[in-house]
Amino acid sequence: MDLAESGIFEECGVFGCIASGEWPTELDVPHVITLGLVGLQHRGQESAGIVTSDGYGLMPTIRTHKLLRHGVGLSTGSDSEMITQLLAYTPPHERDDSPDWVARIKNLMKEAPTSYSLLIMHRDVIYAVRDPYGNRPLCIGRLIPVSDINGKGKILGLKKLSTIEKEIPNGYLEVPKGRNNSETEGWVVSSESCSFLSIGAVYYREVLPGEIVKISRQNVQTLDTVPRPGGDPVAFCIFEYVYFARPDSIFEGQMVYTVRYRCGQQLAIEAPVDADLVSTVPESATPAALGYAAKCGLPYVEVLCKNRYVGRTFIQPNMRLRQLGVAKKFGVLSDNFKGKRIVLIDDSIVRGNTISPIIKLLKESGAKEVHIRVASPPIRYPCYMGINIPTKEELIANRPEFDDLAKYIGANSVVYLSVEGLLSSVQEGMKLKKQKIEKQENIIQENGNGLKYFEKHGHCTACLTGDYPVELQW
């Protein structure tokens, strides 16, 4: 299902780039950033902006900082402005006007332990910061010469990389000691890794929860890691896996696509059905549908053909188009399913107003039965960590219709994935990675932090369970 239709919106994505070596550089940094932001479009499109520095000039946020110190309040309503104000506040133990950015960032993280990923540029360095709960993602990529990408016949993917880079225990890739830094043309930092390939970057590593990383033209350096209050567990947003992220992004050492596939497999275990074929509401639920089909031994068959351009704004809504409903958005591949029993996988049913016309369309086009299997648990609670979720009253799981949802949406049956099933699907890959690391004893001795990372993992499931990672204060 489209994010826009579900009523759930991700609020932001960040992307930064810094050229290595001597400046001025031949690397077209604004172009890299533009392409990087294009790769994050699925995370939100309400506004965007780019700022660059030649290493000497001041930035707009610094000017804001000076204004704020003279008592100018918030003017845009943006959380970035709020963060700038907190950064402008000199920690009590520091000298006034101290340029100690680490102290300022740590002060911000103490005041606001969740939920953000930040890029703070100051002259010729970028600070990449992830909140102590690790609620939002952030990762680093290395820009490599285009000849390394094209000259070896194939695009460098993770697999190919493993032959030239050394894998470290937390599942990330690092440049082996001794490799000349000239092979690194620059560094990029992004909410997601999905656009790295298109800009000639390779995945380097994740910024860890609470970590403050300084990225300069010389290197990438961890400055500090701010702990969570009271030793709380990490709370990475589980909906990044289910919903928000592009399937080719990597979080916690695993590809989002693989996790969605496992969710489908788990759903087949939890909710099998006597049917003829498995299909998907294109395209976000496709990995889960493939996982479901593989697990229960049914064929995966396409039943809907998506019109990719119907959502664009140049198609003005009018009464006739509105009445056509999903028919304007999907074509039916009726030859594939006439007289058959379909298991239709969706990634979520949030308000319940999109799936019923699809079921109607399939039945009117010849489907004998349509069983809905949802590759995530029902959403019941609001998110206070930056995700826009419909009101409690709008959520189908909180409405009386939910008691007989199959009847309400016109399906033969409906089953959602359990919270435990979702958690095990997400954490299974991390467990496997940990086991693999445990076998690589020699590497563990060199890089002891990897195992610790996996031991401390954790996920926010608050919109599913009401169990919030931080205490709500009203």
Ligand code: SF4
């Ligand atoms: S409440 Fe839901 S959407 Fe919000 S951070 Fe937690 S898991 Fe993600």
